[in-house]
Amino acid sequence: MRPRVAVLISGRGSNMAALLAAARLPGFPAEVSLVVSNRPDAAGLALAQAAGVPAQVVESRGRPREAFEAALDSALEAAGIRYVALAGFMRVLSPAFTAKWEGRLVNIHPSLLPAFPGLDTHARALAAGVRLHGCTVHFVTSGVDEGPIIAQAAVPVLEGDDEAALAARVLQQEHLLYPAALGWVASGHAWLEGGRCIVAAKGAGAALSNPLPDVPGLPTQAGSE
Numbered sequence: 001m002r003p004r005v006a007v008l009i010s011g012r013g014s015n016m017a018a019l020l021a022a023a024r025l026p027g028f029p030a031e032v033s034l035v036v037s038n039r040p041d042a043a044g045l046a047l048a049q050a051a052g053v054p055a056q057v058v059e060s061r062g063r064p065r066e067a068f069e070a071a072l073d074s075a076l077e078a079a080g081i082r083y084v085a086l087a088g089f090m091r092v093l094s095p096a097f098t099a100k101w102e103g104r105l106v107n108i109h110p111s112l113l114p115a116f117p118g119l120d121t122h123a124r125a126l127a128a129g130v131r132l133h134g135c136t137v138h139f140v141t142s143g144v145d146e147g148p149i150i151a152q153a154a155v156p157v158l159e160g161d162d163e164a165a166l167a168a169r170v171l172q173q174e175h176l177l178y179p180a181a182l183g184w185v186a187s188g189h190a191w192l193e194g195g196r197c198i199v200a201a202k203g204a205g206a207a208l209s210n211p212l213p214d215v216p217g218l219p220t221q222a223g224s225e
């Protein structure tokens with residue numbers, strides 16, 4: 001039986017949808033058995049329901065973190081969950097929770113960590129003038145956006161980019177990277193060891209990257225000319 005995964009969301013749920021789509025492929029090494037939102041108004045809940053995946057609200061607002069996390073943990077245990085994938089989940093989890101799920105709890109963050117942890121990553125990348133930006137899938141530890149890196153995808157920052165354009169370019173890569181990284185973890189090809197992530201998957205060393213814009217006189221990046 002494939003290991004059961006829960007996806008935790010707070011909003012739109014496009015990464016969740018990418019994970020659901022991947023998990024529907026026959027060869028994918030995990031099954032998404034549960035979606036949990038900490039917000040009742042998360043748009044992703046309807047997407048999960050439409051995909052036929054049990055979707056549950058575990059409300060975080062208006063109660064202490066311990067009570068919220070206890071309810072969340074019960075929901076995960078009741079569903080026989082082995083791995084938890086945070087996908088736009090906007091609550092910081094306590095050290096007790098991250099310790100319990102250590103090595104089985106992953107997150108996607110919209111920057112090339114350790115650059116730009118926290119919020120507003122695309123605006124901060126533009127303000128800093130970086131030429132490469134991207135996304136990171138990492139194991140979750142008690143430090144926010146600090147856990148061992150499983151996989152990263154890079155995209156160029158182009159002249160004239162605004163926050164929305166850059167966010168869209170990164171998001172496209174998120175939707176490719178997250179299923180791949182979750183697949184490695186669920187199949188035992190990526191694991192936590194000594195505070196680092198070891199990856200032993202075919203092709204795992206390759207960062208995904210959008211092609212650079214054409215430079216007159218130079219061959220195209222993929223060597224397709």
Ligand code: GRF
Binds near residue numbers: 015135
């Ligand atoms: C993504 O950019 C993800 O990297 C970040 O929050 C955003 C969630 O988007 N953690 P979505 O809900 O998956 O569409």
